[in-house]
Amino acid sequence: xxxxxxxxxxxxxxxxxxxxxxxxxxxxxxxxxxxxxxxxxxxxxxxxxxxxxxxxxxxxxxxxxxxxxxxxxxxxxxxxxxxxxxxxxxxxxxxxxxxxxxxxxxxxxxxxxxxxxxxxxxxxxxxxxxxxxxxxxxxxxxxxxxxxxxxxxxxxxxxxxxxxxxxxxxxxxxxxxxxxxxxxxxxxxxxxxxxxxxxxxxxxxxxxxxxxxxxxxxxxxxxxxxxxxxxxxxxxxxxxxxxxxxxxxxxxxxxxxxxxxxxxxxxxxxxxxxxxxxxxxxxxxxxxxxx
Amino acid sequence: xxxxxxxxxxxxxxxxxxxxxxxxxxxxxxxxxxxxxxxxxxxxxxxxxxxxxxxxxxxxxxxxxxxxxxxxxxxxxxxxxxxxxxxxxxxxxxxxxxxxxxxxxxxxxxxxxxxxxxxxxxxxxxxxxxxxxxxxxxxxxxxxxxxxxxxxxxxxxxxxxxxxxxxxxxxxxxxxxxxxxxxxxxxxxxxxxxxxxxxxxxxxxxxxxxxxxxxxxxxxxxxxxxxxxxxxxxxxxxxxxxxxxxxxxxxxxxxxxxxxxxxxxxxxxxxxxxxxxx
Numbered sequence: 001x002x003x004x005x006x007x008x009x010x011x012x013x014x015x016x017x018x019x020x021x022x023x024x025x026x027x028x029x030x031x032x033x034x035x036x037x038x039x040x041x042x043x044x045x046x047x048x049x050x051x052x053x054x055x056x057x058x059x060x061x062x063x064x065x066x067x068x069x070x071x072x073x074x075x076x077x078x079x080x081x082x083x084x085x086x087x088x089x090x091x092x093x094x095x096x097x098x099x100x101x102x103x104x105x106x107x108x109x110x111x112x113x114x115x116x117x118x119x120x121x122x123x124x125x126x127x128x129x130x131x132x133x134x135x136x137x138x139x140x141x142x143x144x145x146x147x148x149x150x151x152x153x154x155x156x157x158x159x160x161x162x163x164x165x166x167x168x169x170x171x172x173x174x175x176x177x178x179x180x181x182x183x184x185x186x187x188x189x190x191x192x193x194x195x196x197x198x199x200x201x202x203x204x205x206x207x208x209x210x211x212x213x214x215x216x217x218x219x220x221x222x223x224x225x226x227x228x229x230x231x232x233x234x235x236x237x238x239x240x241x242x243x244x245x246x247x248x249x250x251x252x253x254x255x256x257x258x259x260x261x262x263x264x265x266x267x268x269x270x271x272x273x274x275x276x277x278x279x280x281x282x283x284x285x286x287x288x289x290x291x
Numbered sequence: 292x293x294x295x296x297x298x299x300x301x302x303x304x305x306x307x308x309x310x311x312x313x314x315x316x317x318x319x320x321x322x323x324x325x326x327x328x329x330x331x332x333x334x335x336x337x338x339x340x341x342x343x344x345x346x347x348x349x350x351x352x353x354x355x356x357x358x359x360x361x362x363x364x365x366x367x368x369x370x371x372x373x374x375x376x377x378x379x380x381x382x383x384x385x386x387x388x389x390x391x392x393x394x395x396x397x398x399x400x401x402x403x404x405x406x407x408x409x410x411x412x413x414x415x416x417x418x419x420x421x422x423x424x425x426x427x428x429x430x431x432x433x434x435x436x437x438x439x440x441x442x443x444x445x446x447x448x449x450x451x452x453x454x455x456x457x458x459x460x461x462x463x464x465x466x467x468x469x470x471x472x473x474x475x476x477x478x479x480x481x482x483x484x485x486x487x488x489x490x491x492x493x494x495x496x497x498x499x500x501x502x503x504x505x506x507x508x509x510x511x512x513x514x515x516x517x518x519x520x521x522x523x524x525x526x527x528x529x530x531x532x533x534x535x536x537x538x539x540x541x542x543x544x545x546x547x548x549x550x551x552x553x554x555x556x557x558x559x560x561x562x563x564x565x566x567x568x569x
Contacts (some may be wrong), residue, residue: 009471010392013382017402017446020379024417024439025405031416040419088309091302102306104556105313111552111559113500115518116544119525119537120320128334129534131319137335145335165316170563177564226409229502233522247411247503254415255507267412278407 032271035264042258053265062241063266066249069156073245074224077160081220082213084164085171090201092172093179103176107169114166118233121162125149125234152242155235159243163230167223171216178212179205211284218281222274246270317545324348324538331535347535351543354524354536356513358543361520364430364509368516369498371434376445376494379438381487384449385475389461399450406443410436414507421508433508433516437498445490448565452486453479489562492555496548517544 036053039046057063092103109117124132125148133145148158182205190200206213228247235243237252244252250270254263319338323331324347326340331347352358386392387399417436418427426432456479464474480487505516515523521540525532552559 008391008393010386010390010395013386013390013471014392014398014402017379017383017442018398020375020438020442021402021405024435025408025413028413028416028420029408031420032412035416035419091306091309094302098303098306102310105310107560108313108317108549108552111496111548112545113502113518113548115500115502116521116541119518119521120316120541120545122525123323123534123537123541124316124319126534129332129336131323131336131338134335134338165313173560173563222409226411228411232503232506233525250411250415251503251507255418260415260419263415267415271409271412274409274412275407282407 032264032267035261036268037265038261040259040261040264046261049261053262054269056262057265057269062244063249065241066244066246069152069243070225070227070245073156073160073227074221076156077163077224078217078221080160080164081168081171082217085168085216086175086213088168088172089175089179090205093176103173107173109166110169110173112166114163114229115233117162117166118230121158122234125158125162149235150239152235152239155239155243159230159234162234163227167220171220174212174216175209178209182208214284215281218277218284222277222281225270225274225277320538320541324535324542326535328533328535331538332533347533347539348543350533350536351524351539354520354540356515358520360513361515361517364514365499365516367430368433368437368505369495371430372437372441372498373491373494375434375438376441376490377487379442380445380449380490381480382475383446384451385453385479387446387450388453389456389479390471399446402446403443405439410440411503413439414504418507427508428511428514430514433505434498436504436508437494437501440501441494441497444493448486448490448562449483451565452483456482485558485561488555489558492551492558493562496551499547 037048037050039049039052088106092099092106112120124130127133127145127147130145133142136142137145146154149155186204186208187200190204195203226247227245228251231237231243231245231248232251237244237248246266247270250263250266253259253266322338322340323336325343325345326337326347327342327344328346328350330337330341330344383402387395387402392398414436417439421427421429421432421435426435460478460482461474464478469477500518502518505519506522509515509519512523517540521537521544524537524540527533
């Protein structure tokens, strides 16, 4: 009796968490799958429609546009975040007060909410009252304050600028940890061999950090594929629905048009894409982890 | 000698430029928030306030349902999220690290699996479910969504922290006749305090900042959290945006995060490094 009690004692402690995950992750996932095969809308739970919602997505021009835009956004911002984050990390990984202070400062915006930071930038980028426009004019870079969000391309780059400001410290910090774990002795040994700074970065630091680089890139890519807050607040999907992201288009269908069945099918598609990427992430993380 | 000092100067200058560029938007927003309402909406804008004014903050204070309501909502949801994460993750992490547990690895993977599912995809079924059981538009409902987001990290964190507690401490507790709950409460929780602080800190920041679920689940003006209130300010009245109030609102919403980061930077950084890439 006592023996069996001890053997399963642990179950009692994990049970609340397991039940929570079952109720609020697993069950909703099943519901999502079911919902994606119904015509649920504001009129009611609807009826079973099989794969119709998925076929509808296939023919939905805005769905493809939102997916393409999300991929474009991800493809544009990821290299900036990763290369920029790595260069910043090189800059601030050195010992010294200035480097350490810079590390702390560049990381500051990471702790702010993306919603708040997007609103902050709405104020700064406004073509009438915003200081960014005034600054660009005063520096002689443009004749008039740019109107950022009337053009999809320009709007996307403006959003990218603000998001880079907000999250570049995240990658930087992880890369700093990676650089520091390479170890000063390895780098010093290379220095004695007469390797220059960039040679050491290229032939020693970078190869030893492959895993960190890959994992951080995947985390960053997944984050960008799920972008919503910044576009909802800064572009509202415009102009002409050109800056709807995948999550935004799901939100629009599920909660603005109340086409929950269709929204669920779109969610399933996004889920599949993200699951592939996070499986790759898990594989790399597991393989490289110290046993 | 001279050559090496010039080389050392380049990174220092670069670092200062980067720091200035990072701080500039925050400084400009703060300075705009203490302009008078008229100056904050002036075209073209001025860099510095000509007079110090709390007018914009007063306007946010009395915006719609009142800042107090929105702050209360944000804090209530964050508090409930913290409580849920603690109540679920501390015992789970303890059992995973220290107790006899059948199918330990499977349970661990199941608890972390939520990390692979983007919560954005779960919002529709959760919303329908919460509407049916009266949790839509409630602090608890939104806190549950935020806990879904934060639980995997919390479990991971607590498991690692409890696994690092020296076995001698546990043995001493067993000799003293402690049962598993007493050892958790008297030995493990006090030793793992830094990890618990990290858990609370991250749960707070996640909940305080979270946007899309708050936007969807809190449909009632009186339940808006601070970020959703900001969206209201940004949309303005009949197209006219109160820019001063917007800047003041942004400052109010980011100050708690900056304060926490300033005070608990070590916890923050260590938590991020342990959670993000593993």
